[in-house]
Amino acid sequence: MDFEKIKTFLSVSRNKTFSDAALELHLAQTTVSHRIKSLEEEVDLQLFERGKGRKEVILTPIGEEFYKISEEWLRLENEVQFLRTQGLLLSLIVGSVDSLNSFLFQNTYFQLSNNSNIKLQIKTLHSGEIYSEVEKRHIDIGFSLKNRAHSNVIVDKFFQSPMVVIKSSENIDSISTIIHPKDLDTQNEVFLPWGEEYISWHAYWWDPLSISRVNMDNSNILLKLLENKEKWAIVPKFIAEGVSSKYKIFELVDRPPDYVVYKLTHKSPTTLSNQAIDYFIKCYQENLG
Structure with a gap:
């Protein structure tokens, strides 16, 4: 054939x-x-x-x-x-949204990159396209912010984090760590679209036609923009905790929906692909602390 x-x-x-x-x-x-x-x-x-x-x-x-x-x-x-072509060398292709690659999986990738028996490839993709990339076997494991039914993709909830506000800690005298959405000036917001449910929540509190002057989909430059003491952003708490020495964290009175990540794998993975995926999960769990 x-x-x-x-x-x-x-x-x-x-x-x-x-x-x-x-x-x-x-x-x-x-x-x-x-x-x-x-x-x-x-x-x-x-x-x-x-x-x-x-x-x-x-x-x-x-x-x-x-x-x-x-x-x-x-x-x-x-x-x-x-x-x-590869013998016993394992190959692993990971496809994930930008925020996870930048903030959650860094230590996992570092550990995997130091294993000479793993050939690692990392792709940053939008949530929707990760499903088709898994189905086509272009990636072995994907992480998406969207939960969809798909005939050839196994979808499992992988990670969940509450959403919080972060601002530069410079010149903040407030003792309270709780803030109401209406007390935030959207003209100073650095807006990131953290999934469909989050966007709906955001539109409830603020006019979607007049949201922040800074609107982006790449979290890599978020922290640089927040060096301006007037700027603020809503982010998953795991990101905020990683930079808490420079930024103050505020809980919201009316919290947005949690940031939820879904793990995507093909329904019929190869044996070697399964081994590589298992090793990825093992490394991730070891780096949780």
């Missing part, structure tokens, strides 16, 4: 069109069409329903069954190919 044909079949099945599959595979659309036709002739099965004027293609009932078999074929082929 030609595994390039199998990969093409899986891509067309996911993307629903030959053109989108061609873009994903960096192939000409005619090449994709030829591979699918050749595959159907080889297995003597009609895998897709086609109709005149219909842009999308859908799997036939037997095509749906063939999809399951193809995923397993590809998984086995990938495992064999990895053994050929």
Whole structure:
């Protein structure tokens, strides 16, 4: 069986069109069409329903069954190919949102990078795209702020943190560590979109059309901006506690929804991928303290 044909079949099945599959595979659309036709002739099965004027293609009932078999074929082929090229070296590709890569997993990545038996690759992705990257096996384990039902992805709650306000501790004389949302000036806010539920909470307290003058989606530069003593931000408490020597932490009277992280893995991981994922979790747990 030609595994390039199998990969093409899986891509067309996911993307629903030959053109989108061609873009994903960096192939000409005619090449994709030829591979699918050749595959159907080889297995003597009609895998897709086609109709005149219909842009999308859908799997036939037997095509749906063939999809399951193809995923397993590809998984086995990938495992064999990895053994050929890497031997017993474990490879781990982690895909996560920026805030976790920057603040939560730093010690874990440091430990993994010092293990000569692990080949580590770290990707910073948006929550939504992490699901498709896990399904395509482009990453072994993902961490998203979105909880979605997905046919080929196992979703588990991984981490949870309350949200707090942080401001520069310079010139803050207040003894109270509790603050009301209405006492915060949004003109001085450094706003980060901490997930869909948080954005809804934020819109309840402040007009979403007139929110902060600083609106960003990269937490790496957050702390630099907060050096301005007038600026403030709402962040997960685990981030605030990591910088508590320079910033004062305030609890909110009406707390936002917790910052919740979901762990994503493929339903049919390879044996070596499972080993690498288990080692990642082990390192993470060792670094919790």
